Amino acid sequence: MSVAAFIVIAFMLATYVVLDGYDLGVAAIVPFVARSDREREGAMRAIGPFWNGNEVWLIAAGGALFALFPQAYASAFSGFYLPLIIVLWLLMGRGIAMELRGHFPSEIWHTFWDTCFAISSALLILLFGVALGNLLHGLPLDPHGYFVGTFARLLNPYALVVGVFAVAALGLHGAVFLVMRTNGPLTERARALAVRLWYIVLLWYALASVLSVVEHGVRLSWISAIPLLTLVTFVWLLVEIRRGGERRAFAASSLWLLSLMLQAAGTLFPYLLPSLTPSIPGISIYDAAPSPAALASALTVSIVGLIAVVIYGTLVTRHLAGKLSVGE
Amino acid sequence: MSVVLADRLQFAFTVMFHYLFPITTMGLAPFVAFYTLKAQRGDADAAKAAAFWTKIFAVNFAVGVVTGIPMEFQFGTNWARFSAASGSVIGQPLAMEGIYAFFLESIFLGVLLYGKDRVAPALHGVSGVCVWLGSWLSGFFITATDAWMQHPVGYAVGADGRIELTSLFAVLTSPFAWWQYVHVLAGAMVAGGFVVAGIGAYYVLSRREDALARRFVQSGTIVALVFSMLAIFPTGDRNSANVTQYQPVKLAAMEGLFASTNGAPLAIIGMPDVHARTILDPVFVPDILSFLAYGNFNANVKGLNAYATELWPPVELTYYAYHVMVGLGTIFVSIAGVAVLWMWRKRLFEARWVLWLLLLAMPFPYIANEAGWVTTEVGRQPWIIYGLMKTAHAASPTVVTGETIFTLLGFAGMYFMLGVLFLYLTLREIGLGPSASALAHGAELPA
Numbered sequence: 058m059s060v061a062a063f064i065v066i067a068f069m070l071a072t073y074v075v076l077d078g079y080d081l082g083v084a085a086i087v088p089f090v091a092r093s094d095r096e097r098e099g100a101m102r103a104i105g106p107f108w109n110g111n112e113v114w115l116i117a118a119g120g121a122l123f124a125l126f127p128q129a130y131a132s133a134f135s136g137f138y139l140p141l142i143i144v145l146w147l148l149m150g151r152g153i154a155m156e157l158r159g160h161f162p163s164e165i166w167h168t169f170w171d172t173c174f175a176i177s178s179a180l181l182i183l184l185f186g187v188a189l190g191n192l193l194h195g196l197p198l199d200p201h202g203y204f205v206g207t208f209a210r211l212l213n214p215y216a217l218v219v220g221v222f223a224v225a226a227l228g229l230h231g232a233v234f235l236v237m238r239t240n241g242p243l244t245e246r247a248r249a250l251a252v253r254l255w256y257i258v259l260l261w262y263a264l265a266s267v268l269s270v271v272e273h274g275v276r277l278s279w280i281s282a283i284p285l286l287t288l289v290t291f292v293w294l295l296v297e298i299r300r301g302g303e304r305r306a307f308a309a310s311s312l313w314l315l316s317l318m319l320q321a322a323g324t325l326f327p328y329l330l331p332s333l334t335p336s337i338p339g340i341s342i343y344d345a346a347p348s349p350a351a352l353a354s355a356l357t358v359s360i361v362g363l364i365a366v367v368i369y370g371t372l373v374t375r376h377l378a379g380k381l382s383v384g385e
Numbered sequence: 386m387s388v389v390l391a392d393r394l395q396f397a398f399t400v401m402f403h404y405l406f407p408i409t410t411m412g413l414a415p416f417v418a419f420y421t422l423k424a425q426r427g428d429a430d431a432a433k434a435a436a437f438w439t440k441i442f443a444v445n446f447a448v449g450v451v452t453g454i455p456m457e458f459q460f461g462t463n464w465a466r467f468s469a470a471s472g473s474v475i476g477q478p479l480a481m482e483g484i485y486a487f488f489l490e491s492i493f494l495g496v497l498l499y500g501k502d503r504v505a506p507a508l509h510g511v512s513g514v515c516v517w518l519g520s521w522l523s524g525f526f527i528t529a530t531d532a533w534m535q536h537p538v539g540y541a542v543g544a545d546g547r548i549e550l551t552s553l554f555a556v557l558t559s560p561f562a563w564w565q566y567v568h569v570l571a572g573a574m575v576a577g578g579f580v581v582a583g584i585g586a587y588y589v590l591s592r593r594e595d596a597l598a599r600r601f602v603q604s605g606t607i608v609a610l611v612f613s614m615l616a617i618f619p620t621g622d623r624n625s626a627n628v629t630q631y632q633p634v635k636l637a638a639m640e641g642l643f644a645s646t647n648g649a650p651l652a653i654i655g656m657p658d659v660h661a662r663t664i665l666d667p668v669f670v671p672d673i674l675s676f677l678a679y680g681n682f683n684a685n686v687k688g689l690n691a692y693a694t695e696l697w698p699p700v701e702l703t704y705y706a707y708h709v710m711v712g713l714g715t716i717f718v719s720i721a722g723v724a725v726l727w728m729w730r731k732r733l734f735e736a737r738w739v740l741w742l743l744l745l746a747m748p749f750p751y752i753a754n755e756a757g758w759v760t761t762e763v764g765r766q767p768w769i770i771y772g773l774m775k776t777a778h779a780a781s782p783t784v785v786t787g788e789t790i791f792t793l794l795g796f797a798g799m800y801f802m803l804g805v806l807f808l809y810l811t812l813r814e815i816g817l818g819p820s821a822s823a824l825a826h827g828a829e830l831p832a
Contacts, residue, residue, distance in 0.1 A: 106495035117483030124480040127472020134461025135781035149451040156447035347473030351550035362484035
């Protein structure tokens with residue numbers, strides 16, 4: 058049952074990365090593809106109806122972690138006190154910029170909010186990447202599972218490499234979304250950027266993979282098959298961008314991100330907070346779960362609710378999908 | 386300053402600021418749903434009203450969301466020992482809030498804001514109702530979480546001291562939670578009613594928006610009257626009964642009662658002197674407290690003196706917060722009552738003083754709602770989970786005072802800025818009015 062709970066959390070976070078990933082990505086690349094107030098507004102409208110629902114995946118995943126693995130929730134959230142509060146502030150800055158921009162009539166305000174939006178979104182992606190990097194790397198934990206390092210300790214080279222990778226990857230994902238969702242000169246610039254980002258991501262992925270091998274050595278297991286999936290979807294992505302298959306490109310990019318998340322989850326399993334020190338085991342899904350009765354109840358309500366959300370979310374989103382014309 | 390005090394200050398500050406917005410969204414959601422449905426049936430004025438209130442709702446929702454995320458995270462960041470010990474129970478309603486309420490609210494708000502010309506009219510109409518449902522469900526899960534901390538049910542304490550859930554059903558159907566929840570809803574609806582009536586009164590007083598402004602005043606005052614009465618009876622009364630039964634120390638602090646008394650009097654006003662264990666300059670109504678608490682004028686009500694001082698909540702704050710809430714609640718019934726009476730006599734729109742009253746009443750339901758929560762939460766001290774875990778033992782072991790003060794200052798700065806922006810935007814939308822927002826709403830839609 059702890060394994061099922063791990064799958065639920067991994068599923069929610071992976072969905073978060075794919076969904077909020079594109080609106081975070083759009084935000085981060087807007088300064089590079091939009092050249093006028095109208096174009097920036099067009100990019101905002103492209104994600105406007107969806108971003109809030111997408112972000113709920115993170116909030117709900119936080120809630121689910123609390124219910125399914127209270128011990129891990131408590132250790133992780135208090136251990137990473139400052140970085141997490143900074144994440145909160147960035148989420149606030151971004152949400153406010155997105156929602157309030159349209160209520161201000163002046164272009165000066167628009168420029169201010171757009172800059173706020175782009176910077177806070179890009180920093181968020183970087184921090185999420187750094188967090189993931191640290192999880193994969195292992196953490197300095199005390200025997201009770203509380204983090205005992207410093208903020209600076211979290212900004213180690215490996216984590217930073219993963220962080221920058223995340224920015225490029227979600228930027229690419231966002232560009233592919235903009236190509237699918239908009240029509241206009243903005244779209245063409247997004248397409249060109251997507252190709253450039255594809256090569257950057259490729260280079261960076263190679264670097265990250267080499268670093269991973271250096272850090273951990275090669276561990277052959279079932280997860281070794283996933284990089285193959287990653288590679289296939291990644292190549293498919295470039296093919297579709299070149300060929301103009303816009304929806305298929307977005308599908309490829311989503312699958313590619315999913316495969317990366319699957320790889321990360323497979324590497325972590327069965328730990329939620331892996332320890333860096335060999336003598337301290339870290340917090341595994343078995344240590345952090347509540348009693349079987351409580352876990353069964355939390356799993357049931359989460360799974361039933363999530364199935365409903367996926368169904369009506371998909372139906373409703375389809376109604377709002379389609380092309381937007383964005384003038385210059 | 387101890388780290389627990391810093392954590393408490395941060396939680397109190399962030400939750401009190403946050404709660405201003407859910408009050409409005411819970412209180413306005415039925416109005417938004419109502420006008421959206423009416424607009425679907427071709428009512429042109431209702432379409433303007435729907436566009437206007439959706440805009441006000443959306444700004445409140447946005448600020449409510451961004452200030453709400455820190456609440457969920459703070460359980461882990463600042464109260465790790467509490468979360469580790471009780472996450473098996475309180476994690477569940479919190480997770481359910483995310484999965485069952487937030488998705489509903491935010492996905493359908495997207496439809497409401499962006500879908501007018503893109504989705505079928507029926508779906509657009511229904512989306513208003515879904516947003517309403519989402520906001521009220523979210524309120525339920527949060528109140529159920531709090532009610533469990535007030536009066537824990539459906540749990541067992543394991544050998545390792547962890548509190549384990551045994552019945553989610555018991556947690557979600559606890560009568561303590563349901564009475565608290567309907568009281569919270571009544572409070573939010575009083576605020577929603579007064580906001581709609583107050584803004585309507587503002588337009589009538591400034592001779593704008595004609596018929597629509599009158600509709601706002603009429604529907605707002607009726608809602609305010611009905612729910613301000615419901616806030617007192619039965620919901621307020623039943624909550625007091627639950628407090629009397631399960632948290633008698635809190636009751637004594639709320640009422641400022643030190644000595645246990647048969648036929649206890651109700652202090653309408655007066656200032657508690659905790660050192661001397663008495664109330665200064667009180668105005669008493671004899672025997673009423675016994676009656677309110679036990680339905681019997683002679684019943685014995687236990688005073689604070691019957692308990693060790695370590696078990697007292699901060700008496701002054703609990704006492705004043707409670708009295709502010711009850712006092713304002715009574716005033717709301719009178720104001721809404723006068724307005725409805727004048728409406729019935731068909732003189733409301735000539736009686737400018739009543740309209741002024743409605744306009745000026747707008748902020749006070751917010752104060753009453755906040756005061757109610759202060760009573761509940763401060764009155765729960767020294768416990769974080771009543772009878773099970775003390776607040777002093779609940780904070781994160783790894784976080785120090787300096788960190789919390791730093792983040793508290795950060796929150797204070799951000800929320801100050803947010804408050805200024807919120808006021809500017811809301812006042813601007815009110816200034817533009819429903820006619821303008823109907824036009825702007827059309828222009829904002831995706832092409």
